[in-house]
Amino acid sequence: MIVCCVWFLLFTWTWAEARGFCESVQRRRMSAIDSRHAAGIDLLVRDLGATAYAESLALQRDLQRQVIEARTGSCAGGVGYLLLVEHVPPVITITRRKGAQQHVVATEQQLRDAGVEVAQTDRGGDVTYHGPGQLVVYPILNLNVLGLRLHDYMRFLERIVIDTLAGFGIEAHRDSSATGVWVQGKGQTAETPTLQDTAEGVSPQGLPPRQGAKICAMGVRVSRWVSMHGLALNVTTNLDHFNLIVPCGLAGRSVTSLQHELGDRCPAMSLVKRVIVEQFSHGIAQLAASSSGRS
Numbered sequence: 001m002i003v004c005c006v007w008f009l010l011f012t013w014t015w016a017e018a019r020g021f022c023e024s025v026q027r028r029r030m031s032a033i034d035s036r037h038a039a040g041i042d043l044l045v046r047d048l049g050a051t052a053y054a055e056s057l058a059l060q061r062d063l064q065r066q067v068i069e070a071r072t073g074s075c076a077g078g079v080g081y082l083l084l085v086e087h088v089p090p091v092i093t094i095t096r097r098k099g100a101q102q103h104v105v106a107t108e109q110q111l112r113d114a115g116v117e118v119a120q121t122d123r124g125g126d127v128t129y130h131g132p133g134q135l136v137v138y139p140i141l142n143l144n145v146l147g148l149r150l151h152d153y154m155r156f157l158e159r160i161v162i163d164t165l166a167g168f169g170i171e172a173h174r175d176s177s178a179t180g181v182w183v184q185g186k187g188q189t190a191e192t193p194t195l196q197d198t199a200e201g202v203s204p205q206g207l208p209p210r211q212g213a214k215i216c217a218m219g220v221r222v223s224r225w226v227s228m229h230g231l232a233l234n235v236t237t238n239l240d241h242f243n244l245i246v247p248c249g250l251a252g253r254s255v256t257s258l259q260h261e262l263g264d265r266c267p268a269m270s271l272v273k274r275v276i277v278e279q280f281s282h283g284i285a286q287l288a289a290s291s292s293g294r295s
Helices: 017-021 021-032 053-071 108-114 148-168 239-244 259-264 269-292
Strands: 003-008 040-051 081-087 091-094 119-120 127-130 133-141 174-175 178-183 212-221 226-232
Touching: 017 226, 040 053, 040 269, 053 081, 053 119, 053 226, 081 269, 108 239, 119 212, 127 133, 127 239, 133 269, 148 174, 148 178, 148 212, 148 226, 226 259
Parallel strands: 003 040, 040 081, 091 119
Antiparallel strands: 081 133, 091 127, 133 226, 174 178, 178 212, 212 226
């Protein structure tokens, strides 16, 4: 039996409270789980609301360090954290990949007029946009507990988003040539892209290239098998802001959103958050059960 404990921390979460994660996990495992027969999987979920990119990046790094440190102590059973955020002010993030900077096509004046900032980032991938109406999810997860390595982790994230979108009536898919989640709906399509060889994760093999518009971008960083960064799902995002860049460095590929695909039937952000957290909780419990069974 796998227990996946998810707490929605709706109060102000201080740095000191975050650092108490290890003790909190240990108390709950001692009270409920016989470790000889099951693994206690604790996932702490925090909705950061509207938060600047730099602030959430600093929090990710601190929590990643905590999960790494906890893994070597008496708190090895905690799977980690799930952070939900909308980035305000809007921001374009650029990775260290060669040529990524050139995929910002807007001038400095155009960026100022649009109120969009630019930030360097240490995730995989290329250049992307974050802003209001986009649900960004940062899983800070102990991949060893889940029995995942990078390729499988990226496919796991894609599956979470595909299943989330299915719940709202959107049929989404992977693309063998580009990491992320795509839809064959109202979004414009273009030429088939070239195969990405990126730190986003190796593209799934054995699937034919499919045209479509990207609804969710992904890029991660893994240190000592603990993840950070994650996915960005367009809900009611200002899609015009993507014209400031070549999204993910994929020329000719379009972007879309739940609002663009569903119109008046677009769900509220709060509902999208709830559904995606449920998908993560269910998926993590399944992975932990499978990993425990193999150990």
